[in-house]
Amino acid sequence: MELPNHAKQLLLQLNQQRAKGFLCDVIIVVENALFRAHKNILAASSIYFKSLVLHDNLINLDTEMVNPSVFRQVLDFIYTGKLLSSSDQSSERNFSALLTAASYLQLHDLAALCRKKLKRSGGKALPGKPSTPGPLSRLRLNNQRLSTSTPAGPKNHYPPTPSDADQPQPDEGLRDKLSDDEMFVGSSGRNGNGGNGSSNGNLSSGGSAGEPDLGLDLSKKSPPSVGTATDALSPHSNSQESPQSASVSTTNSASLDDSSTTLPGVDTCGSETMELNSSSKASEETQNQPDGPPPQKKSRQGARKNEWPKKEASGLKSEDHDRSLVNGVIVGPKDGRSSDQSFQCKDEDEGGENGQDHTDESGQSDGESAGGGGGTGGGHHSANYVYRQEGFEPAFGDNLYVCIPCGKGFPSSEQLNAHVETHNEDELYIKEEGGTFVKEEDEEEAEDLSAPVGPSSFGSETRPFKCTVCSKSYKDPATLRQHEKSHWLTRPFPCNICGKMFTQRGTMTRHMRSHLGLKPFACEECGMRFTRQYRLTEHMRVHSGEKPYECQLCGGKFTQQRNLISHLRMHTSPT
DNA sequence: CTGGGGAGGGGGCCC
DNA sequence: CGGGCCCCCTCCCCA
Numbered sequence: 001m002e003l004p005n006h007a008k009q010l011l012l013q014l015n016q017q018r019a020k021g022f023l024c025d026v027i028i029v030v031e032n033a034l035f036r037a038h039k040n041i042l043a044a045s046s047i048y049f050k051s052l053v054l055h056d057n058l059i060n061l062d063t064e065m066v067n068p069s070v071f072r073q074v075l076d077f078i079y080t081g082k083l084l085s086s087s088d089q090s091s092e093r094n095f096s097a098l099l100t101a102a103s104y105l106q107l108h109d110l111a112a113l114c115r116k117k118l119k120r121s122g123g124k125a126l127p128g129k130p131s132t133p134g135p136l137s138r139l140r141l142n143n144q145r146l147s148t149s150t151p152a153g154p155k156n157h158y159p160p161t162p163s164d165a166d167q168p169q170p171d172e173g174l175r176d177k178l179s180d181d182e183m184f185v186g187s188s189g190r191n192g193n194g195g196n197g198s199s200n201g202n203l204s205s206g207g208s209a210g211e212p213d214l215g216l217d218l219s220k221k222s223p224p225s226v227g228t229a230t231d232a233l234s235p236h237s238n239s240q241e242s243p244q245s246a247s248v249s250t251t252n253s254a255s256l257d258d259s260s261t262t263l264p265g266v267d268t269c270g271s272e273t274m275e276l277n278s279s280s281k282a283s284e285e286t287q288n289q290p291d292g293p294p295p296q297k298k299s300r301q302g303a304r305k306n307e308w309p310k311k312e313a314s315g316l317k318s319e320d321h322d323r324s325l326v327n328g329v330i331v332g333p334k335d336g337r338s339s340d341q342s343f344q345c346k347d348e349d350e351g352g353e354n355g356q357d358h359t360d361e362s363g364q365s366d367g368e369s370a371g372g373g374g375g376t377g378g379g380h381h382s383a384n385y386v387y388r389q390e391g392f393e394p395a396f397g398d399n400l401y402v403c404i405p406c407g408k409g410f411p412s413s414e415q416l417n418a419h420v421e422t423h424n425e426d427e428l429y430i431k432e433e434g435g436t437f438v439k440e441e442d443e444e445e446a447e448d449l450s451a452p453v454g455p456s457s458f459g460s461e462t463r464p465f466k467c468t469v470c471s472k473s474y475k476d477p478a479t480l481r482q483h484e485k486s487h488w489l490t491r492p493f494p495c496n497i498c499g500k501m502f503t504q505r506g507t508m509t510r511h512m513r514s515h516l517g518l519k520p521f522a523c524e525e526c527g528m529r530f531t532r533q534y535r536l537t538e539h540m541r542v543h544s545g546e547k548p549y550e551c552q553l554c555g556g557k558f559t560q561q562r563n564l565i566s567h568l569r570m571h572t573s574p575t
Numbered sequence: 576c577t578g579g580g581g582a583g584g585g586g587g588c589c590c
Numbered sequence: 591c592g593g594g595c596c597c598c599c600t601c602c603c604c605a
């Protein structure tokens with residue numbers, strides 16, 4: 001006995017659930033778009049997905065291989081077995097893109113459909129972009145990039161690379177800094193909730209699985225002891241536990257296009273429907289093909305699990321919190337190379353941990369409405385926004401499109417785009433009414449501001465490059481430029497995960513490491529790992545007993561300078 | 576319970 | 591761009 005429509009009904013239900021975000025347990029990030037889905041469904045449709053969802057609740061897909069529009073079709077296909085191609089896109093280009101994506105995602109049925117369609121229309125690979133990514137060649141290429149840290153399983157999935165680097169990658173900054181192998185945070189697949197702390201704060205809202213990964217394998221400048229330290233910390237070798245785990249990518253390219261603002265559940269104006277006929281055989285065949293696994297970029301937000309709560313408490317303000325956690329993912333602004341696309345607003349920054357932020361009191365609150373569309377020339381606008389899919393917590397009410405800089409929500413991408421244009425370049429600087437740059441009130445006296453650009457305390461001979469804002473001088477123009485960014489209202493380097501903005505790319509990169517739990521520096525003595533070399537150096541004094549910092553007042557010695565400083569404070573403070 | 580020290584971690588910033 | 595340092599926050603331990 002068999003219910004004729006059982007499978008169909010089931011899929012229908014699942015698709016409806018997906019549209020509502022119900023029971024969705026994985027988020028797929030494609031460029032700026034988020035898609036929620038069910039792990040089981042993805043895993044059942046592709047071994048690639050299967051490998052990805054095993055350990056992750058949040059998956060970044062290579063934006064070279066798939067874009068939001070295409071992925072929406074892909075997802076629709078997975079959940080319906082139907083290929084809905086929009087009328088305006090039913091060109092070969094669309095199918096070619098679909099084919100690329102399908103190959104990348106190892107959706108062999110879909111790839112076969114696309115090939116069939118392309119063949120039928122006499123099409124061949126589109127010029128410029130191969131219809132298939134050439135998995136094997138990419139595999140080779142990528143294998144070269146794999147560090148020893150990358151688990152090499154029997155079906156080693158390789159990370160995608162921006163191999164064809166003709167075009168600047170939106171996320172290239174990040175990739176530069178966090179290379180694929182660095183990004184790999186070994187998924188130790190540990191059972192249980194070991195963790196060394198709280199267990200919440202997983203970025204992906206639906207998740208429960210993200211295990212804290214102590215078995216970090218960080219190739220970046222790992223000290224010689226890394227191997228042992230890693231082993232010690234991670235009882236399971238990565239390659240065994242997650243042969244498929246591949247490079248982590250935080251790459252959220254952020255170039256905006258319209259497609260990225262469409263909801264997965266929203267129907268495309270389908271003009272053509274291709275339905276998957278019983279192609280299970282083909283599926284079996286293709287799924288067993290040993291051709292290289294697709295490029296893989298996935299996030300290991302789970303690895304960060306343990307570190308979130310603390311950071312939330314100490315650093316992120318509630319709005320940051322909302323944006324980064326409630327929404328699950330911040331889909332990032334462009335990586336910051338174009339500063340006009342990144343804005344920093346007061347609320348973003350207030351509560352900065354140490355109160356040193358230059359923008360805290362910038363009076364930016366009214367900047368949002370200022371200008372009314374100054375249009376900063378060039379580029380897309382609205383690179384800063386969060387796209388919320390249905391099913392996310394309605395932290396912004398009905399306004400699904402949220403401007404990251406100022407946190408305002410908008411019901412449509414158009415309105416958001418219009419709003420973002422109101423953040424114009426003028427906001428980059430903290431402006432006084434008169435138009436002259438001012439420093440923060442609490443920084444220094446006004447006389448400094450009005451002080452002629454003369455010799456600073458550093459001496460103008462050796463430091464000829466002077467900041468026009470604060471009169472600090474520097475040896476070289478690059479440093480000056482770097483410094484001047486600290487006066488910008490807008491911090492040009494946003495974290496793609498939490499949206500926090502930074503004045504320096506390096507700082508942002510360092511910050512990203514903390515998200516990803518990347519701790520390349522291991523102590524040979526105890527195996528403890530650190531995100532920075534300097535911390536390790538400090539830490540080593542614990543083992544050596546060296547206490548180079550001595551209190552001149554009481555003779556107390558300290559291993560860390562900061563502790564001496566706080567100690568001195570004890571001496572000086574009346575309390 | 577409280578204060579002080581030790582230490583981990585993050586961000587800013589200069590070289 | 592990485593390294594290094596400073597500053598801050600925080601947690602934990604202990605007296």
